[in-house]
Amino acid sequence: xxxxxxxxxxxxxxxxxxxxxxxxxxPRYALAIxxxxxxxxxxxxxxxxxxxxxxxxxxxxxxxTLLLLVLVGKWWVxxxxxxxxxxxxAEIQFLFPAPVTRTALLLYKLVRAQxxxxxxxxxxxxxxxxxxxxxxxxxxYAVTMWVFFSTVMLHRLGVALTRATITEHGWSxxxxxxxxxxxxxxxxxxxxxxxxRRMPPTGLGPLAPESxxxxxxxxxxxxxxxxxxxxxxxxxxxxxxxxxxxxxRRLGPALALLGLHLWWVLRADRRFEEAAIEASARRAELxxxxxxxxxxxxGARRAxxxxxxxxxxxxxxxxxxxxxxxxxxTVSTSLLATLLGVLAxxxxxxxxxxxEHAVLTxxxxxxxxxxxxxxxxxxxxxxxxxxxxxDRLDTLRSWPLSGLALxxxxxxxxxxxxxxxxxxxxxxxxxALREAGLARMPLPxxxxxxxxxxxxLSGLNLIALCIQNGAALLFPSWVRxxxxxxxxxxxxxxxxxxxVSVLLLLLFAVGPGLLGGLVAYxxxxxxREWSFVAGGLVGAVxxxxxxxxxxxxxxxxxxxxxxxxx
Amino acid sequence: MIQVHGLTKLYGPLVAVQDLxxxxxxxxxxxxxGPNGAGKTTTLRSLAGIILPTSGSIRIAGADLASEPLxxxxxxxxxxxxxxxxxYLTVTEHLQFTLRLYRRAAExxxxxxxxxxxxxxxxxxxxxxxxxxxMKQKLAIACGxxxxxxxxxxxxxxxxLDPVGIRRMKRTIAARARAGVAVVLSSHLLQLVEELCTRxxxxxxxxxxxxxxxxxxxxxxxxxxxxxxxEIFLSLTGHEDETVP
Numbered sequence: 154x155x156x157x158x159x160x161x162x163x164x165x166x167x168x169x170x171x172x173x174x175x176x177x178x179x180p181r182y183a184l185a186i187x188x189x190x191x192x193x194x195x196x197x198x199x200x201x202x203x204x205x206x207x208x209x210x211x212x213x214x215x216x217x218t219l220l221l222l223v224l225v226g227k228w229w230v231x232x233x234x235x236x237x238x239x240x241x242x243a244e245i246q247f248l249f250p251a252p253v254t255r256t257a258l259l260l261y262k263l264v265r266a267q268x269x270x271x272x273x274x275x276x277x278x279x280x281x282x283x284x285x286x287x288x289x290x291x292x293x294y295a296v297t298m299w300v301f302f303s304t305v306m307l308h309r310l311g312v313a314l315t316r317a318t319i320t321e322h323g324w325s326x327x328x329x330x331x332x333x334x335x336x337x338x339x340x341x342x343x344x345x346x347x348x349x350r351r352m353p354p355t356g357l358g359p360l361a362p363e364s365x366x367x368x369x370x371x372x373x374x375x376x377x378x379x380x381x382x383x384x385x386x387x388x389x390x391x392x393x394x395x396x397x398x399x400x401x402r403r404l405g406p407a408l409a410l411l412g413l414h415l416w417w418v419l420r421a422d423r424r425f426e427e428a429a430i431e432a433s434a435r436r437a438e439l440x441x442x443x444x445x446x447x448x449x450x451x452g453a454r455r456a457x458x459x460x461x462x463x464x465x466x467x468x469x470x471x472x473x474x475x476x477x478x479x480x481x482x483t484v485s486t487s488l489l490a491t492l493l494g495v496l497a498x499x500x501x502x503x504x505x506x507x508x509e510h511a512v513l514t515x516x517x518x519x520x521x522x523x524x525x526x527x528x529x530x531x532x533x534x535x536x537x538x539x540x541x542x543x544d545r546l547d548t549l550r551s552w553p554l555s556g557l558a559l560x561x562x563x564x565x566x567x568x569x570x571x572x573x574x575x576x577x578x579x580x581x582x583x584x585a586l587r588e589a590g591l592a593r594m595p596l597p598x599x600x601x602x603x604x605x606x607x608x609x610l611s612g613l614n615l616i617a618l619c620i621q622n623g624a625a626l627l628f629p630s631w632v633r634x635x636x637x638x639x640x641x642x643x644x645x646x647x648x649x650x651x652x653v654s655v656l657l658l659l660l661f662a663v664g665p666g667l668l669g670g671l672v673a674y675x676x677x678x679x680x681r682e683w684s685f686v687a688g689g690l691v692g693a694v695x696x697x698x699x700x701x702x703x704x705x706x707x708x709x710x711x712x713x714x715x716x717x718x719x
Numbered sequence: 720m721i722q723v724h725g726l727t728k729l730y731g732p733l734v735a736v737q738d739l740x741x742x743x744x745x746x747x748x749x750x751x752x753g754p755n756g757a758g759k760t761t762t763l764r765s766l767a768g769i770i771l772p773t774s775g776s777i778r779i780a781g782a783d784l785a786s787e788p789l790x791x792x793x794x795x796x797x798x799x800x801x802x803x804x805x806x807y808l809t810v811t812e813h814l815q816f817t818l819r820l821y822r823r824a825a826e827x828x829x830x831x832x833x834x835x836x837x838x839x840x841x842x843x844x845x846x847x848x849x850x851x852x853x854m855k856q857k858l859a860i861a862c863g864x865x866x867x868x869x870x871x872x873x874x875x876x877x878x879x880l881d882p883v884g885i886r887r888m889k890r891t892i893a894a895r896a897r898a899g900v901a902v903v904l905s906s907h908l909l910q911l912v913e914e915l916c917t918r919x920x921x922x923x924x925x926x927x928x929x930x931x932x933x934x935x936x937x938x939x940x941x942x943x944x945x946x947x948x949x950e951i952f953l954s955l956t957g958h959e960d961e962t963v964p
Contacts, residue, residue, distance in 0.1 A: 154820070156819050157816055157819035157820045160812075160815065160816055160819055161805065161808065161816055164807070164808055164809075164812050164816075165805065165806075165807035165808060166807075168807045168808065168809065168812075168846060169807050172807075172846070241803075241805075242803035243803045243804050243805045243806075245769070245803065246799060246802075246803040246804075246859070247805075247816070247817065247820065247862070248820070249767075249768070249769045250767040250768055250769055250792060250795065250796070250797040251792060251817075251820040251821060252788070252789040252790070252792040252793040252820070252821060252822075253789075253792075253820065254788075254789065424771055426769065426770060426771060427770050427771065430769065430770065
């Protein structure tokens with residue numbers, strides 16, 4: 154197996170390098186690589202020159218310990234570790250029926266995982282070491298991070314193997330996690346005792362003169378909590394070593410823990426094949442959805458009554474309906490929960506920062522910030538258009554629709570969602586800020602400003618979406634409609650694409666912007682604040698005409714596109 | 720060559736295969752047929768040692784798959800219906816990799832001959848990610864044959880092959896059987912099964928419905944005499960009404 158695995162690794166690496174070298178002959182690829190390297194170089198230099206925002210290394214170590222504790226607790230109690238056992242589909246096909254022992258399979262997996270671990274070590278050592286304010290030299294720092302990541306990976310694999318084994322024995326539910334629950338009880342008790350020991354002698358006063366976080370940090374260093382948490386602190390303790398000698402002394406226990414984990418994972422001939430196959434299938438599905446930016450369908454229950462499609466009507470309506478239905482049926486509840494969570498954190502932050510009219514102020518500010526974010530990034534995020542249909546171009550081409558109608562329907566789908574979101578957020582933001590007394594402008598001015606802004610935003614959104622869809626149609630290899638595994642060249646490609654898109658958007662916006670501004674300026678004396686609406690309307694119409702010309706041209710290009718090459 | 724006794728596979732409460740017993744002798748081609756969800760792929764994957772049976776025993780070339788997995792697996796090849804290959808290995812390297820996995824020294828010209836047989840010559844230096852679906856299937860088949868297995872298991876082997884590829888694949892399977900290889904072939908193409916297989920195992924809901932040559936099956940059920948495998952299959956799996964044209 155060693156021989157075969159070595160062959161697989163070396164030949165794959167060699168072929169990958171050869172492919173990259175061949176692609177470098179293409180100017181497009183070389184340019185993307187150049188931009189990617191420049192970007193990463195600037196990031197690296199920025200880290201070296203930036204003397205601010207450094208965290209104390211003890212805080213990093215403390216945070217790492219807590220994070221590790223949370224992760225380990227999650228793996229043991231909830232069993233969210235199955236993916237740790239995943240192999241690639243090719244590995245399942247070739248290695249599982251082959252005469253290979255289970256230990257050899259696990260060793261293979263451990264060696265293969267080093268690729269990701271080494272990449273992480275590289276990123277931390279080159280880009281984040283300075284930010285952490287670590288006093289360690291590059292070498293010892295990289296070794297510490299390698300030991301840490303490897304121990305975490307081995308622990309996750311060990312949990313997955315143990316849970317697979319006890320599942321084989323028919324254990325389920327709480328029975329499967331009783332050990333972890335017992336540990337959590339011990340941990341909570343130890344934390345309570347250590348916190349009490351950090352309290353003033355009377356036990357009645359405030360916790361301590363320091364901040365709660367500092368008290369917690371000190372409690373972690375006080376027995377019995379320090380003893381219970383010792384295994385979680387060991388991998389990161391070398392980070393805090395001020396000298397090479399102390400680093401070496403602290404590295405010893407960390408290496409011992411790593412060795413212990415290796416022994417734990419490899420010690421028994423445990424049956425893990427089925428759990429591995431299940432995890433591999435799940436990972437392959439997740440990977441497929443992630444690459445295609447798909448969400449898991451939430452089911453037909455998301456079909457709303459008002460969204461039902463009548464058989465009569467313009468086909469563009471059917472295209473928009475199809476895309477909107479797809480969006481509604483794939484917006485996951487977890488995504489909505491995450492958004493609500495982010496909103497709650499944002500409001501919390503504003504309440505803390507400005508208690509007076511805090512809720513309204515925070516809501517208003519957040520809503521308006523999001524309008525700005527959506528105006529810039531919305532056309533990249535909302536992709537229920539041609540970009541989501543690039544692998545179905547042959548089907549789209551078979552529909553009895555002109556190119557203009559089809560491309561318009563596709564682009565309008567994203568535009569409708571984007572404009573609706575922006576209109577809702579902008580209205581809510583403006584009303585909230587006015588109620589909070591921050592936007593002290595007369596109501597007509599507020600309404601006129603809002604209307605003008607939304608009109609201009611609609612036109613800009615439409616143009617931005619035309620650019621994104623056009624790029625996907627005309628340069629499919631440049632605009633990735635699927636997320637592909639890639640490296641520096643992808644970073645460079647994305648930078649270049651984003652730069653060109655912004656430039657095009659500015660070019661398209663100049664004419665209508667000037668015209669709209671002129672109209673608003675000329676009408677200002679006669680219709681006062683409503684001149685903004687008139688200017689916005691002229692600007693939006695100008696952008697709309699440009700968008701129509703773009704769509705017409707893209708439609709004709711669509712009719713002449715060979716789906717097999719797109 | 721293959722001895723299966725009391726094979727049962729449960730997925731939680733779901734019974735995928737129940738108490739299945741059969742044998743395949745050297746040179747024999749056993750056709751595994753059944754409706755969707757009958758347990759064909761589970762049976763094949765259990766025979767290949769990819770998944771472990773809940774109970775029962777499987778012996779491959781005299782070696783027990785549970786207690787001597789390496790000895791058993793060294794003698795078998797499993798070719799799944801969906802070829803899964805390593806993106807960054809070339810066609811030739813896939814074959815070399817398989818030979819190393821099975822610790823077989825390739826006789827001179829073996830890889831070239833296989834590539835010729837499967838019409839992969841000219842593609843030997845192409846990466847797997849550059850191959851068409853049919854080519855990938857041919858490469859997966861080549862990887863299954865390169866270590867000269869004594870037991871061959873094929874799941875829908877003709878998927879994605881062109882007519883010439885199908886003809887050659889049929890010839891290859893028959894030739895391997897003539898050379899003493901025990902073959903288990905799972906397919907929905909009953910014509911293929913009828914043409915190639917010496918015996919047929921019909922599964923339904925994880926249970927054995929019939930086992931034997933077509934004449935043996937008909938011998939047990941005289942009412943089926945004169946019917947082809949398709950009609951026998953439909954009749955035995957409770958789809959009698961589908962047999963009426």
